[in-house]
């Protein structure tokens with residue numbers, strides 16, 4: 609094999625060697641080369657030293673209340689999902705502005721539908737508020753879920769190029 | 776099927792069940808992955824309170840994204856991608872207000888208890904060990920965030936170049952280059968201590 613110490617394209621071979629991830633053929637070739645090249649022996653030894661030095665850092669234990677705190681947060685997310693959306697500054701304005709229009713349209717639609725087959729008494733109309741809030745709530749839930757997803761995808765760079773999916 | 780492949784398929788299967796509303800499967804996923812995620816983040820940010828907070832955020836995001844989950848690739852790649860993203864953001868935001876305190880504040884319980892044969896370590900051995908640990912932590916902390924993430928995944932989570940590349944959203948050759956530079960820097964700082 610050519611001397612990896614003098615081939616910038618192969619300099620990473622010592623990283624793989626120390627990590628123990630070289631394939632059988634590559635390992636055999638490198639070990640044969642190490643027998644005749646002092647420079648590469650030094651490189652390999654140094655990389656192994658780095659690798660061994662890092663072993664000293666074992667991680668901290670998992671906090672005992674990690675799961676319970678997470679479930680509390682998940683529960684809190686679930687309960688605030690609906691009204692949290694309405695309070696979001698970036699959406700509350702547009703949403704609040706659109707709500708009366710949506711309510712008016714829905715009331716008109718219901719009125720027209722009820723009127724079409726036979727003329728109903730005005731008293732048969734459901735209260736406008738009751739009609740308009742129910743469908744809006746469902747939309748808001750879906751919209752917020754999508755917004756959360758888009759926000760995360762955007763932050764993770766998926767939305768930027770659109771070419772990747774969570775992997 | 777190899778044991779490793781079966782393990783990976785199990786993750787995807789569990790996540791699909793979470794998507795369908797099965798909370799028990801989420802608990803199983805948490806059981807399988809919380810340790811590596813916390814370990815990775817604790818080495819990335821070197822601040823116990825922050826790493827725990829970020830790890831919580833990782834799993835919260837997984838849970839919130841369940842509705843749109845598609846098993847297109849390894850679950851762990853996705854998990855580490857979220858974790859890396861959160862850690863890099865936190866490091867970037869902190870950079871301006873960076874002080875030495877987070878580094879000097881040693882995380883409780885970090886570092887392996889040293890054992891020499893059957894004897895308890897001497898005070899001298901313990902001090903030498905603590906000095907080495909501090910040096911490693913400083914050396915890792917001095918790496919640019921992306922190099923740091925690559926080294927931690929490579930060294931402590933046994934990830935190959937391809938998986939690190941998918942996690943960091945870059946090419947395999949870019950990962951090799953990141954790792955090479957990172958290990959060169961670490962070597963300059965650490966090799967004298969072995």
Ligand SMILES: [Zn+2]
Pocket residue numbers: 610611612613614641645646647648649
């Ligand atoms: Zn050589």
